[in-house]
Amino acid sequence: MHAAAASAIDRRRFAAGTASAIAGVLLLPQPTVAEVPSLAAYSDSRGYFEISLPANWVRAERKGDQEAKGVLFVTGNYVKAITLSVAIIKSSQLLRDAGTAPLVLPTDDLTTWAGVGTPMGIAKLLAFRRDQDAAQAAAQDSEVLPDTVVLDGNALTFMIKTRVPVQRPDLLEKERGVRELYRLTYGKALMRGDGTFLLCWAGALNTEWGEPTNARDTLAAVVASFHLGL
Numbered sequence: 001m002h003a004a005a006a007s008a009i010d011r012r013r014f015a016a017g018t019a020s021a022i023a024g025v026l027l028l029p030q031p032t033v034a035e036v037p038s039l040a041a042y043s044d045s046r047g048y049f050e051i052s053l054p055a056n057w058v059r060a061e062r063k064g065d066q067e068a069k070g071v072l073f074v075t076g077n078y079v080k081a082i083t084l085s086v087a088i089i090k091s092s093q094l095l096r097d098a099g100t101a102p103l104v105l106p107t108d109d110l111t112t113w114a115g116v117g118t119p120m121g122i123a124k125l126l127a128f129r130r131d132q133d134a135a136q137a138a139a140q141d142s143e144v145l146p147d148t149v150v151l152d153g154n155a156l157t158f159m160i161k162t163r164v165p166v167q168r169p170d171l172l173e174k175e176r177g178v179r180e181l182y183r184l185t186y187g188k189a190l191m192r193g194d195g196t197f198l199l200c201w202a203g204a205l206n207t208e209w210g211e212p213t214n215a216r217d218t219l220a221a222v223v224a225s226f227h228l229g230l
């Protein structure tokens with residue numbers, strides 16, 4: 001199958017699968033193809049990954065100290081607080097950071113997902129790691145949405161929900177039509193076969209998830225296009 005056609009099919013499958021999995025929880029409208037903006041291919045200059053992104057997103061490769069810490073790339077529509085990041089993580093480091101975790105059953109082989117742990121266990125560890133990284137800015141407690149966890153070959157995909165504190169729900173409802181705020185974030189981790197994996201996070205506030213911004217379908221298509229570099 002032609003690479004472009006295969007990529008398009010993968011995007012549609014990912015968007016349809018994740019949307020249907022959370023529709024009952026979040027009561028979101030059904031997407032249409034016309035709502036997803038056109039995406040342009042982007043290749044990491046170091047060869048780590050390839051992805052397709054909206055043309056108006058600001059992009060920045062991280063090098064030097066940031067790359068040494070594992071952060072490779074950041075992008076997004078910052079006016080709408082829609083963000084995406086890519087990091088590289090060692091499987092062994094993920095388990096060490098978690099300490100003794102009953103959610104995973106590691107073996108000596110950490111070059112495959114099966115060697116690292118269960119899909120749900122790994123997703124929870126990644127969500128915990130994300131919350132810890134953000135702890136200096138604000139305390140977070142993200143929830144992995146169980147029905148969104150899918151392991152397919154070298155790709156682990158899932159979604160997390162992170163509540164944002166609201167002091168005056170009544171004012172928020174008056175201004176934005178909702179009484180609570182939370183970020184919904186797609187996660188996609190790609191095992192590289194050498195004991196490391198690439199992790200893509202892409203999320204937005206619930207107020208941007210549906211119309212008119214429609215971050216849900218845009219982010220689903222973007223994350224579906226994320227794959228290892230050649």
